[in-house]
Amino acid sequence: MGVRIAVSICLILTVATAADAFLEDLCLPRRKSDGTLTRCLPPCPPSTAPNNSCPAQVLGFATIKPGRSMIHADSTYFIAQALGYRADVAYWIAAYNEVTDYGQYIPIDQCGVQASTTNSGANYISAAFNGFVRTNNTTDGPLDHYVVSFSPNGEGTDVHGPAGVEALYPLHYPTPGYPLHIDDTYQKTLANLRQWAMLPTRDPGLLCTVGLTDERGTGCLSGINITGTVPLAQRQGSPGVTIDVPAGKKVLNLDTDTGVTDYYEKLGLYLDNPNKTTGTLFKGPGSVPVPVQVARIGLYLHVLQDTDSHSTYCGDDAPTPPGGCDAGTYMYLTSSAVKFSFGNSCATGPHIYSHVVETGTGDHPLPLRDYVALNMTVDELIVFGNEVASKHPGWIVNPELLPPDVVGGKSAQGYSADDLKSTLVGTIVKGKAYSGTEVYRSGVVTLPLQQTISLNRLHAMNSALGDYSETVRKQSSRPASFVALEPMPGNSFDPKSTSACWK
Numbered sequence: 001m002g003v004r005i006a007v008s009i010c011l012i013l014t015v016a017t018a019a020d021a022f023l024e025d026l027c028l029p030r031r032k033s034d035g036t037l038t039r040c041l042p043p044c045p046p047s048t049a050p051n052n053s054c055p056a057q058v059l060g061f062a063t064i065k066p067g068r069s070m071i072h073a074d075s076t077y078f079i080a081q082a083l084g085y086r087a088d089v090a091y092w093i094a095a096y097n098e099v100t101d102y103g104q105y106i107p108i109d110q111c112g113v114q115a116s117t118t119n120s121g122a123n124y125i126s127a128a129f130n131g132f133v134r135t136n137n138t139t140d141g142p143l144d145h146y147v148v149s150f151s152p153n154g155e156g157t158d159v160h161g162p163a164g165v166e167a168l169y170p171l172h173y174p175t176p177g178y179p180l181h182i183d184d185t186y187q188k189t190l191a192n193l194r195q196w197a198m199l200p201t202r203d204p205g206l207l208c209t210v211g212l213t214d215e216r217g218t219g220c221l222s223g224i225n226i227t228g229t230v231p232l233a234q235r236q237g238s239p240g241v242t243i244d245v246p247a248g249k250k251v252l253n254l255d256t257d258t259g260v261t262d263y264y265e266k267l268g269l270y271l272d273n274p275n276k277t278t279g280t281l282f283k284g285p286g287s288v289p290v291p292v293q294v295a296r297i298g299l300y301l302h303v304l305q306d307t308d309s310h311s312t313y314c315g316d317d318a319p320t321p322p323g324g325c326d327a328g329t330y331m332y333l334t335s336s337a338v339k340f341s342f343g344n345s346c347a348t349g350p351h352i353y354s355h356v357v358e359t360g361t362g363d364h365p366l367p368l369r370d371y372v373a374l375n376m377t378v379d380e381l382i383v384f385g386n387e388v389a390s391k392h393p394g395w396i397v398n399p400e401l402l403p404p405d406v407v408g409g410k411s412a413q414g415y416s417a418d419d420l421k422s423t424l425v426g427t428i429v430k431g432k433a434y435s436g437t438e439v440y441r442s443g444v445v446t447l448p449l450q451q452t453i454s455l456n457r458l459h460a461m462n463s464a465l466g467d468y469s470e471t472v473r474k475q476s477s478r479p480a481s482f483v484a485l486e487p488m489p490g491n492s493f494d495p496k497s498t499s500a501c502w503k
Contacts, residue, residue: 025359026074026454027067028112036112037455039359040064057356066106066114070449071358071366072097072302074461075374076381077488078445082424082468083381084401086394087486088283092290093381094488095126095279096298097305100144103136104128109490110458111501121502124489126290127270127277129253129262132299137241139251140209142230143189146329147307148210148340150188154332159186169372169434170307179379179406179417188212190307194380196264197300200388202292204265207250210331212338221247221338228331228340240342247338268292284394291392297384301377308373309355310346360452365426365442374425374445379406382417397483401472413475444468459495466493 027040041064044054068074073094080090098105105126108114115121130136134145149159149170171178171187184191192211199205206213208220224247231240245251250264262270270276272289280287281294331340358366365371385402389395396402400412403420410416415423424445431438442450444467448460469485476482487493492500 023355023359024064024067024069025449026070026108026458028065028108028114030063030065035455037067037108037110037458039454040067041356041359044356067108068098068105069101070457070461071370071373072101072305074458074488075445075449076298076301076377078461078465078468079374079377079424080381081465081485082401082420082445082472083378083385083403084396084398085381085385085389086281086283086397086483088281089294089389089395091124091488092126092279092281092294093298093301095124096290096295097302098298099126099129099295100132100299100302101134103130103133107488107490109501110455110462110492110495111490111498113490113502115490115502119502121490123278123280123282125277126279127273127295129267129270131251131253131264132302135241136254137230137243138245138254138256140226140243140245142241142243143210143226143340144303145306146230146310146342146346147187147189147303148329148331148342149186150212151330151332152185154334156328156330156332159330160328169436171376172434178376179383184211190304193300193303197296198384198387199293199296200391202268204268207264209245209247209250210338212247220249223247224337226331226338226340229342231342231346267295271295281394293388293392297380297388301380304376304380305373308369308376358449359454360457361450362452364450365440366446366449368436368438368440370446370449371426371438371440375421378421378424379417382406398472398476400476412477413472458491462487462491462493462495 024040026037029035029038041057041060044057048054076097077090077094080093081087085093095105095107106115107121107124109121113119113121115125117125131139131141132144133139133141135142151157151159169178171182171190173183173186177183182191182194188211190211192206192208192213196205196207206218206220210226212221212226213219214221225244226247227242227244229240229242251261252264252266252270253262255261271279271292277290279290281290329341329343329346331338358370361367382403383406385396386404390399390402403409403411403415403417406417408416410419422443424443426440426443426446428438428440444464445461448457448464451457451460465485465487473479473482473484487500490500490502
């Protein structure tokens with residue numbers, strides 16, 4: 001009897017569907033009759049089982065129109081300005097956050113027009129590189145979205161279960177944990193990426209494939225391959241997408257036509273090359289190319305946000321009851337390779353359904369993982385603001401909004417990081433912090449995301465940004481010199497205006 005039950009559980013868990021990071025929720029319409037900007041996946045019929053996706057949504061992943069995730073882009077942009085960043089710096093942080101998914105970010109205005117090289121949106125298009133792209137299995141790109149913890153004992157038991165990295169709050173282990181520390185024993189990918197993102201200079205630093213450095217930590221692990229299967233889109237009988245790539249320096253771009261590989265050290269050259277992007281700091285003197293530091297923090301924030309997104313399903317998903325079938329999600333080192341495996345829950349129907357839910361929750365706040373991801377975004381933009389942005393004149397235009405640290409220091413307006421997270425992201429109204437069972441009330445940034453209609457969500461976010469700008473301006477000791485917060489390029493505080501749209 002026990003054997004039959006275990007087998008049944010295994011079969012249920014392996015009937016998998018498509019999976020993704022924070023889902024695009026603002027897309028060009030599939031049909032002209034759909035309107036200006038619409039939801040990116042079709043709704044399921046009422047007969048769909050609770051907490052599950054439907055075939056139309058699974059198939060819809062393959063045909064999603066150009067768009068963006070407002071959790072990755074608009075929320076990051078809002079938070080950056082709320083911490084004092086100049087609008088153009090905030091924009092490019094958000095844009096390179098989205099490059100991590102798409103390989104290139106091409107913005108869409110509130111009129112439903114996509115930027116192009118022939119309209120006024122041309123200078124807001126990012127450089128293109130595919131090394132981080134979530135579907136690029138010729139690099140470690142998928143592992144920048146399904147971030148896999150490292151298991152020193154090689155069995156995953158030090159990653160999962162009561163003694164391992166905890167789901168939903170994976171970076172709080174071990175003590176003191178995040179935000180003071182990302183552990184480079186278990187969280188190698190994030191720890192390596194974070195130190196690279198926080199470099200204040202243009203120095204290339206050290207960035208390794210899935211964060212694997214050599215024993216001294218001064219170079220990347222080399223001479224060995226990283227191999228395994230990622231459940232990007234799988235059903236029963238379909239194993240997913242196989243990755244088999246060399247350990248070593250992180251690939252920035254791999255041209256499969258020419259075979260030319262550019263590594264991460266060339267990121268600054270991509271940004272400086274007008275043939276690759278005309279993006280500049282458009283609010284600063286001289287309109288200089290987007291600085292490499294700005295692109296780096298955007299790329300890192302996306303990976304951090306995806307870690308929070310997927311930890312619910314691919315973090316502490318195993319072992320299933322003692323003797324169960326799920327070995328968990330982790331990577332480990334053998335004598336011949338770095339291997340990784342995913343737990344069975346990573347690509348299940350409830351996982352894809354959960355991302356669809358994030359595109360509009362109505363009367364309820366977004367899932368707790370969204371709260372966690374955006375709280376961590378606040379933390380990291382405070383750290384970056386103090387350690388990097390403040391060292392570059394003009395990047396921080398409202399310094400009174402930036403707390404000096406994430407552990408108690410207060411901004412000149414009297415707010416700590418925790419105060420700002422409560423205001424912007426949400427306030428816990430029930431449950432204990434870091435228990436994984438908290439209930440929170442939405443904040444200024446997350447409340448607009450509850451809107452169930454995509455265009456309404458965008459207009460609500462723009463309106464909230466304008467209202468917040470006026471609130472903090474009135475609290476300023478020098479309101480006349482306060483720099484007002486601005487909507488994203490291509491957007492306006494007025495939902496009916498077309499003046500900001502691409503011409």
